[in-house]
Amino acid sequence: MMGHRQIADLAAKVRFLSDPAAYGSGTTHVDARETHMSWVFLTDELVYKLKKPVRHAFLNFSTIARRHFYCGEELRLNARLAAETYRRVLPLRRDVSGHFTLGGSGRVVDRLVEMKRLPQGDMLDARIGSGRLTAAEINEVAKTLAAFYVHRQVEIDDGGAYPRHLIGEQRINRAILLKPEFALADIASGPLDIVDALLQRLRPRIEARILCGAIVEGHGDLRPEHVCLCQPPQIIDCLEFNRSMRIVDPFDEINYLGLECEMLGAPWIRPLLVQALENRLPDRPDAELLALYGGFRALLGARLAVAHLLETPIRHPEKWRPQAIRYIKQAEREIFSVRSRSVRKSTPVCGDA
Incomplete structure (x- = not known):
């Protein structure tokens, strides 16, 4: 304040x-x-x-x-x-x-x-909205990001900041999304419970990824409105104020960009992004871990939406609850493939199953 x-x-x-x-x-x-x-x-x-x-x-x-x-x-x-x-x-x-x-x-x-x-009409969210977007342009962004992650120093000593961040932010997700005044408990409780359970059960896999050098200092806030499709692509607005929030699994960060593109109506972008990263970083997380990453990021998006309703004054009050509901539904889609399975086989921690 x-x-x-x-x-x-x-x-x-x-x-x-x-x-x-x-x-x-x-x-x-x-x-x-x-x-x-x-x-x-x-x-x-x-x-x-x-x-x-x-x-x-x-x-x-x-x-x-x-x-x-x-x-x-x-x-x-x-x-x-x-x-x-x-x-x-x-x-x-x-x-x-x-x-x-x-x-x-x-x-x-x-x-x-x-x-x-930068030209507003060439930002990725604007291009998705106007339908003026090609696979070649997305591949250029994907290659830029993949090269960025490949050249980042691996974070082994500081890598523990990553699971601590996930767990701490998920705790805040739960506290905010279940506030009675938002009336979201009926739809948010289930995804929150599943992501909590996945975080607890899959934490050893995340910690193993830290030890094998899969965690780096990334961008921190990789969203479509931060990507400009000029030549060369400009990816702006890195999260500068807290290094621990930039310590991340590159597959989590690039999957999040794809998730946001999907919510804007372009689901075809995410596979291109993830594949380009896998071409340079072959230690792709297994499907469960990617589901956890996607579910967590979607719930974080829901929480950040309704958090605007706690501000004084509230700007655009009609916008935030519907946006939170969209993110909660996206979280359900992200974790759908794992939520109904109570027993799962073990999977490699630094490679695909």
Whole structure:
């Protein structure tokens, strides 16, 4: 939560950055958009991100020094998959008369990440929606991601962060989705129970994958709206604020991107993504583990949807419960192949059955 002074200070910065005059004579329009953790300002050719002075269990942007550090991390980490998009960290200053300035003199009062503006119509979610999408374009994205994962250092010493993250987030999934005010218990309890049971039973397989080098530091938030189908593909908005949340099984992360594409109406994308990764990383998880990954991610999506209803003020209140229901139904589909089987044969931990 932000204090009154922080709220007022942030509001003043947002007003300044929403004015085209802040960016010089070449800027004619600014589209200001608020997210949970940032304000994003889209100008004619560039984009500027201002992190909010917030603190949560999973991130801390509460001071200028911390926001500066994480702006640098955002630049560094996104250079891995979007080097042509992320440009620099820019100081926001306040001069002696109290006016904000970009590029002028005065005391630094915050930092911005400056990015090239990507064509909205070429983002993967927009392409799926318009039907302007080819298998060749998806294969290009898949090859880019597969090469990215192949070149990541394996996380053995820090790999334990991955199962801890799954278990901890699933605990929060259950707490949020079963809140009485959301009236989701009837449809959410079953998938939550199955994913809980799978997490407990399959944890040894995940831990074995850590030991055999299958876990890496990945992107952390791989969704269609973060993939631009330009040349070369730009995969943006890496989760910069918490390294432990980037420690992941690549098959979990790429399967999640495919799941989100499926929910947008393009189920044919997921097999291409997974196959491209398997071509470079032959230690594909077995079907049960992939079902767990998909079920967990879908329930996480449901939880993040209804969590918007806990905010003050609530933005677009009519949107979030129906979206959560869609994710819960997707979770059911993800775990359908394993939920009715009480006895299963053992399977290799670093390869297919």
